[in-house]
Amino acid sequence: MRKKILFLATFFIFGTLLSNAQEASYGIRIGxxxxxINSNDIPKDLEDSRFGIIVGFLAEYPVTEKWSVQPxxxxxxxxxxxxxxxxxxxxVPIFLKYNFSDLFNIHIGPQVGLKIWEWEDDNIIExxxxxxNIAAIGGIGVNITENFFADLRYGFGLSNIIDDKNIPEGxxxxxRNIQLSFGYKL
Structure with missing residues (x-):
């Protein structure tokens, strides 16, 4: 229940900020x-990290000269x-972003994920x-040019992603992930 209240409060606050925003910019990113998966329930021989991709769209809404919101x-x-x-x-991450200058920024915020695919074996039904998946994300960004940017982020999952129907109860x-991406703002 506490997570739901925090989630709704976050969206309310960001929604209020967005309604006052001017000069929005939009972009794409790939990385x-x-x-x-951090778990004591995964065997040691299966703990190696996965290299994967990220592709997305963003909007940045300035709130003040230094602060912006970036869903x-x-x-x-x-x-x-x-x-x-x-x-x-x-x-869907929603970042509160602080621009130190035209070159560097930091950003932090919540992220909600909806599972769209998982590897399945014919022998596994559930x-x-x-x-x-709910996570907290923090990162640093660099504006390479007026339109091109790069960012480095760390994500830490806050919710349990393991469905324990097929594995030991509890x-x-x-x-957890580290993400490097490049993007272009229109």
Whole structure:
């Protein structure tokens, strides 16, 4: 219940900020994830990180000269290297962004992910991953030119993504990933 209240409050605050925003900019980004599922319930031989992709759209709404809000919509491949632990999401991060200068920024915010694919074996009937993934994301960004940018982010899953119907009761795991991406603002 506490997570739902925090989630709704975040959207209300950002919605209020967006209604006052001017001079919005829009863009696309593409990059790479190095991700893993952090869990004591995954065997050691399956813990290797997965290299995946991220592709998305963004909008940036200035609030003041230094502060802006940046919601995004993206596809992201996460999980571990072993194909049985691959899971892909559609994600909606919402960042509060502070621009130190025209060159550097930092951004932080919540992210909600909706599972759209997971590796399946014909012998497994039930899913291994929960439908939603909630995470906290933080990053730094560099504006290479007026339109091109790069960012480096770290994501830490806050919710349990393991559906324990097929595995020991009480199994828990959350996502962690490092992401490097490049983008273009229109």
């Amino acid at each position: 790479a994830n190095l991700s893993s 995004e919509f993206q596809y992201s491949s996460l999980g571990n290297d072993d194909k049985s632990l691959n899971v892909d999401y559609l994600q 899913t291994k991953f929960n439908t939603f 199994a828990k795991g959350n996502t």
